[in-house]
Amino acid sequence: MHPANLLTMRLRFGLYCGFALAFCTTGRSAQDFSPPIELTAPQDHQRLMDLLHISSIRRGRDGSNRNSTNYAHYDESIANPFPHLPDPLVLKNGTKVTTANIWWKKRRPEIVEDFDREIYGRVPKKTPKVNWEIVKTTNETNGDIPVLTRQLIGHVDNSAYPPVSVDIQLNLSTPANADKPVPVMMELMFIFGPGFGRGTNAFGTNNPARRLPPPNLGSGPTWQQQVLAKGWGYATLVPTSVQADNGAGLTKGIIGLVNKGQPRKPDDWGALRAWAWGVSRALDYFETDKSVDATRVALEGHSRYGKATLVAMAYDPRLAVAFVSSSGEGGAKLHRRDWGEIVENVAGAGEYHWMAGNFIKYAGPLNWNDLPVDSHELIALCAPRPVFISSGSTNGDAWVDAKGMFLAAAAAGPVYMLLGKKDMGTNEFPPIETALVDGDIAFRQHTGGHTPGPNWPTFLTFAERYFKTSQPPPNNVRR
Numbered sequence: 001m002h003p004a005n006l007l008t009m010r011l012r013f014g015l016y017c018g019f020a021l022a023f024c025t026t027g028r029s030a031q032d033f034s035p036p037i038e039l040t041a042p043q044d045h046q047r048l049m050d051l052l053h054i055s056s057i058r059r060g061r062d063g064s065n066r067n068s069t070n071y072a073h074y075d076e077s078i079a080n081p082f083p084h085l086p087d088p089l090v091l092k093n094g095t096k097v098t099t100a101n102i103w104w105k106k107r108r109p110e111i112v113e114d115f116d117r118e119i120y121g122r123v124p125k126k127t128p129k130v131n132w133e134i135v136k137t138t139n140e141t142n143g144d145i146p147v148l149t150r151q152l153i154g155h156v157d158n159s160a161y162p163p164v165s166v167d168i169q170l171n172l173s174t175p176a177n178a179d180k181p182v183p184v185m186m187e188l189m190f191i192f193g194p195g196f197g198r199g200t201n202a203f204g205t206n207n208p209a210r211r212l213p214p215p216n217l218g219s220g221p222t223w224q225q226q227v228l229a230k231g232w233g234y235a236t237l238v239p240t241s242v243q244a245d246n247g248a249g250l251t252k253g254i255i256g257l258v259n260k261g262q263p264r265k266p267d268d269w270g271a272l273r274a275w276a277w278g279v280s281r282a283l284d285y286f287e288t289d290k291s292v293d294a295t296r297v298a299l300e301g302h303s304r305y306g307k308a309t310l311v312a313m314a315y316d317p318r319l320a321v322a323f324v325s326s327s328g329e330g331g332a333k334l335h336r337r338d339w340g341e342i343v344e345n346v347a348g349a350g351e352y353h354w355m356a357g358n359f360i361k362y363a364g365p366l367n368w369n370d371l372p373v374d375s376h377e378l379i380a381l382c383a384p385r386p387v388f389i390s391s392g393s394t395n396g397d398a399w400v401d402a403k404g405m406f407l408a409a410a411a412a413g414p415v416y417m418l419l420g421k422k423d424m425g426t427n428e429f430p431p432i433e434t435a436l437v438d439g440d441i442a443f444r445q446h447t448g449g450h451t452p453g454p455n456w457p458t459f460l461t462f463a464e465r466y467f468k469t470s471q472p473p474p475n476n477v478r479r
Helices: 003-026 041-051 100-119 223-229 247-251 253-258 271-286 304-315 343-347 357-363 375-380 394-400 402-418 453-467
Strands: 130-142 145-156 167-175 182-188 233-238 292-302 321-325 387-391 441-445
Touching: 041 247, 041 357, 100 357, 100 375, 100 402, 130 167, 130 223, 130 271, 145 223, 145 271, 167 182, 167 271, 182 223, 182 271, 182 304, 182 453, 223 233, 223 453, 233 271, 247 253, 253 271, 271 292, 271 304, 292 304, 292 453, 304 321, 304 375, 304 387, 321 453, 343 357, 375 402, 387 402, 387 453, 394 402, 402 441, 441 453
Parallel strands: 182 233, 182 292, 292 321, 321 387, 387 441
Antiparallel strands: 130 145, 145 167, 167 233
């Protein structure tokens, strides 16, 4: 046979095989794949402990039973067993960080790696694309302001593993009479039902970590109406539409989709990183919507979603401002503090799914002081962008440790100053209702309980400073 004819036959055969392979891959239905592994949260927690060669972990604090021998500590005299924090401005080789360039090129990547591996888990290098669909558009009025509301669904591509479907729920409302793109205030929204972690953990059924946040206090305007009064839009994202808030759901949701229904490795991402990934996908959509100024998007989250808000701010440079409400352990609270909720609570079977599996190690056999990073460095990863740390009073919100969050914010200050920004201006914990808002890290403890409501006006005034002009975020922050 002539060589040219032989080459043609080979090419045709190769194309045929390629088409056949493509058909076999894309034409498969969910029934052609093994279903996700089904594990209860305690079973999956034990599986991770076995992988980490841990036979037992220390018990978390009891937040509800005052007669318990393990009742939460609320005594400042014993709250700091490990007072020395990792220095965010010292490289692992001991060299001091003296310039912004060293921070961006060397120190910041070191801190990110520690958080990825030990605390929140690694997001896969490749994640599925999201196709946003506007399923409903409504002209309505909120208060006395006309708004255009869009209900969106972000369909996550599941062609690689059809048994798991993820549809991200997002609502966006903008002033109907706006003549230019507007800033948007996005909230991580609680939806109570399937997929939301309200169940019992190993340390009791009534821990404050399982409380439902009450609505805004007072009879004044809602946070959405306060936002509209400034000419901004608002959005709500449902994190549990991205990833369930329980350990049993880790083989489903975006984590299960990427893992093709298999359980996590110890350094795989947990729910907090998954919810932050959902925030990033919402930002992708905002960048395509001509009614939104995507360079001026703020994010607010409360309680567990306060944790997710801080994580999202640290990892996605497109977020302009963050309102981190009552985030506590796993959020802005220092891990090394013994006040209210502690590492052992979050590492237990009721909340471990928020974190990387490796985090369990620090509840036994390792301790808090073995952590390579602490929460002040998570706040530092947000620099130079503004962050507002919020808490309620000790009477109603003691579990989240307002002072522990303040101390973390103060310890992040040197990084902000290195990058030409302002810290809080003090290391002294302020009296309640004192607003520390003159710097780029802000803090306020209100007299209400476990709610962001009383701090909304203060935060919006703080954010307004940065929304007066549109400024692109730093482009050298990894997301």
